Amino acid sequence: MASVELHEVRKAFGALEVIHGVSLHIEDGEFVALVGPSGCGKSTLLRMIAGLEDISGGEIIIDDAVVNDLTPRERNIAMVFQSYALYPHMTVAENMGFNLRLSGASKAEIAERVNEAARMLDLLPLMERKPAQLSGGQRQRVAMGRAIVRNPAVFLFDEPLSNLDAKLRVQMRSEIKTLHQKVKTTSIYVTHDQIEAMTLADRIVVLNQGRVEQQGTPMELYKNPANLFVAAFIGSPAMNLLDGTIDAEGGEAAVRLSDGTAIRIAQDRKVRRGQPIKIGLRPEHLSPGKAGTALTGQTLLVEPTGAQTHVIFDLAGQPVTAIVDGEYPQRHGSLFQASIAAEQVHVFDRESGVAL
Amino acid sequence: MTDIASSPPIDAATAPGSGQRLRATTQIYMYVALILVAIIVVVPLISTALGGFKTLSDLRGNPFGMPTEWQWSNYGDIIVSQRYWLQMGNSLVIAVLTVFLTLAFGAMAAFCFAHIRFFGSDYLLNYFLIGLMFPAATAILPLYIRIRDLGLVDTYWGVVLPQVAFGTGMSIMLFRNYFRNLPSELFDAAFVDGCGYMRFFWHITLPLSRPIIATVGIISFVGSWNSYILPLIMLNSESRYPWPLGIMIYRGEFNTEWQLVLAFITLTILPTIIVFFLAQKHIIAGLTAGAVKS
Numbered sequence: 001m002a003s004v005e006l007h008e009v010r011k012a013f014g015a016l017e018v019i020h021g022v023s024l025h026i027e028d029g030e031f032v033a034l035v036g037p038s039g040c041g042k043s044t045l046l047r048m049i050a051g052l053e054d055i056s057g058g059e060i061i062i063d064d065a066v067v068n069d070l071t072p073r074e075r076n077i078a079m080v081f082q083s084y085a086l087y088p089h090m091t092v093a094e095n096m097g098f099n100l101r102l103s104g105a106s107k108a109e110i111a112e113r114v115n116e117a118a119r120m121l122d123l124l125p126l127m128e129r130k131p132a133q134l135s136g137g138q139r140q141r142v143a144m145g146r147a148i149v150r151n152p153a154v155f156l157f158d159e160p161l162s163n164l165d166a167k168l169r170v171q172m173r174s175e176i177k178t179l180h181q182k183v184k185t186t187s188i189y190v191t192h193d194q195i196e197a198m199t200l201a202d203r204i205v206v207l208n209q210g211r212v213e214q215q216g217t218p219m220e221l222y223k224n225p226a227n228l229f230v231a232a233f234i235g236s237p238a239m240n241l242l243d244g245t246i247d248a249e250g251g252e253a254a255v256r257l258s259d260g261t262a263i264r265i266a267q268d269r270k271v272r273r274g275q276p277i278k279i280g281l282r283p284e285h286l287s288p289g290k291a292g293t294a295l296t297g298q299t300l301l302v303e304p305t306g307a308q309t310h311v312i313f314d315l316a317g318q319p320v321t322a323i324v325d326g327e328y329p330q331r332h333g334s335l336f337q338a339s340i341a342a343e344q345v346h347v348f349d350r351e352s353g354v355a356l
Numbered sequence: 357m358t359d360i361a362s363s364p365p366i367d368a369a370t371a372p373g374s375g376q377r378l379r380a381t382t383q384i385y386m387y388v389a390l391i392l393v394a395i396i397v398v399v400p401l402i403s404t405a406l407g408g409f410k411t412l413s414d415l416r417g418n419p420f421g422m423p424t425e426w427q428w429s430n431y432g433d434i435i436v437s438q439r440y441w442l443q444m445g446n447s448l449v450i451a452v453l454t455v456f457l458t459l460a461f462g463a464m465a466a467f468c469f470a471h472i473r474f475f476g477s478d479y480l481l482n483y484f485l486i487g488l489m490f491p492a493a494t495a496i497l498p499l500y501i502r503i504r505d506l507g508l509v510d511t512y513w514g515v516v517l518p519q520v521a522f523g524t525g526m527s528i529m530l531f532r533n534y535f536r537n538l539p540s541e542l543f544d545a546a547f548v549d550g551c552g553y554m555r556f557f558w559h560i561t562l563p564l565s566r567p568i569i570a571t572v573g574i575i576s577f578v579g580s581w582n583s584y585i586l587p588l589i590m591l592n593s594e595s596r597y598p599w600p601l602g603i604m605i606y607r608g609e610f611n612t613e614w615q616l617v618l619a620f621i622t623l624t625i626l627p628t629i630i631v632f633f634l635a636q637k638h639i640i641a642g643l644t645a646g647a648v649k650s
Contacts, residue, residue, distance in 0.1 A: 085545035
């Protein structure tokens with residue numbers, strides 16, 4: 001196991017810089033998720049840590065040693081790929097033992113370590129099969145087994161669940177978490193799926209256009225997004241973002257929407273009267289009824305998901321999603337009234353997008 | 357109730373069943389074209405094989421029909437002759453050496469062109485590919501001088517080396533296209549596992565390249581097996597002649613025994629046809645590799 005540190009790491013393809021001086025510290029044994037939309041540079045950053053991509057500037061330190069010029073093998077890392085990247089002509093056992101074979105381990109040692117990893121991942125009955133004879137989930141487990149066998153200092157996961165169907169993805173997510181709890185190896189996990197990041201990671205790093213937007217525990221990011229990008233990215237369904245202006249309502253700071261609706265906000269927000277802002281309302285914080293600020297609008301869409309129902313209603317000419325109990329009787333076209341507590345209203349500067 | 361009279365008229369092109377009719381017509385044309393191509397390929401082969409069973413006069417009077425009298429001795433005499441087996445052996449040695457070297461050089465060079473960018477790599481690749489435009493026959497005189505200077509005239513190598521040189525461009529092109537279409541994640545995974553370029557080539561690329569190896573192998577085997585001009589120029593001793601030169605024995609100054617030539621050709625092309633049928637699946641897979649996303 002090892003800590004991983006990035007100091008002002010940069011990557012440029014010719015004149016185009018795609019990673020703009022990223023600095024991170026990942027503790028020994030920590031599980032960190034790099035999240036962001038497609039093209040934000042998260043996979044490039046992971047490949048730079050792996051040694052599969054040269055870095056244009058900065059330093060990558062693994063276990064207190066600068067590894068900028070070391071090969072992936074010398075960095076003592078293992079990587080799980082989105083497409084599994086299993087060798088099609090080798091059996092499961094050969095795939096898992098290939099790296100040990102290359103390092104000159106004895107046949108007995110290879111067999112012992114491969115079997116140990118296979119037992120951990122429930123792969124023993126599949127050892128003589130070729131990848132083509134395995135299901136997607138089994139292939140991904142083999143890919144993880146291949147990584148475990150070498151007992152690396154750092155695990156790198158590059159969107160490992162993206163090719164699986166929804167049900168298998170949930171199952172494999174649990175397996176990855178269980179695996180990390182067992183082996184406690186430092187892990188860096190790249191995903192564009194914020195649910196995966198929230199459920200798996202000790203800490204999430206949100207990337208956008210090659211820059212770190214915010215990092216913190218999943219709940220820190222969820223509760224206190226630093227800016228509009230993080231606010232919109234973390235949470236499912238996404239946070240509702242509405243334009244408004246700071247005003248006063250009953251002597252307290254509030255946001256006035258375009259239709260005149262006033263929404264009270266926490267009094268410690270650093271805002272000034274007349275300031276153009278955006279407010280963020282999490283769908284799960286909009287509860288039906290009149291407990292806080294009442295927000296009323298016509299129901300545009302009702303989406304039952306079983307335990308919960310998503311009600312999309314019109315508020316000041318903008319669609320707003322609220323999550324209500326699955327049994328809640330709401331019909332398309334009828335009036336929907338929700339309320340939200342002032343402390344749960346997120347406020348962002350409309351120009352800079354920074355949380356206020 | 358639906359008012360049929362007010363319904364829009366059905367366009368003949370979009371009417372149900374018109375699609376099937378169009379497909380059926382296309383298939384008929386396709387089959388006619390394929391049958392024509394098959395006839396063009398098969399008729400000379402069958403005529404050659406049948407011609408080997410005829411007498412010379414029968415062959416002249418009836419070149420495409422069945423033999424009036426089956427002359428089994430035409431084939432029998434060739435098969436029992438020592439010269440036939442010697443020439444087949446020579447052809448085999450030259451073809452195997454050509455195939456092995458073409459595969460080795462072609463695969464290694466193509467791997468570099470597919471995975472490693474180095475100064476001038478594009479120019480070097482184009483230099484090899486330009487070789488595709490020149491058949492060996494066009495350079496026969498300078499080739500002979502070079503082979504003579506190397507002291508390789510009247511040796512197998514005098515035929516093998518030019519054949520390898522002229523086959524390398526094609527093999528590089530086919531191998532390179534195939535290697536570039538192998539998933540890049542395999543390269544990444546192998547690199548993380550501790551492979552360098554050599555190990556990746558040996559442990560991952562080659563085992564996954566059987567279709568293209570079969571394709572290039574067969575193409576260079578057939579090219580070498582049928583080669584006539586190069587052996588004719590480079591080889592002097594009859595004991596080193598491959599089979600295409602063996603045909604010359606049946607050509608006299610005033611008369612050619614065509615029935616024996618045809619029997620000889622039939623017997624010598626048989627091995628390549630058998631090899632082709634055995635490797636057919638791999639050859640097609642190799643030639644179409646990368647055409648569609650897998």
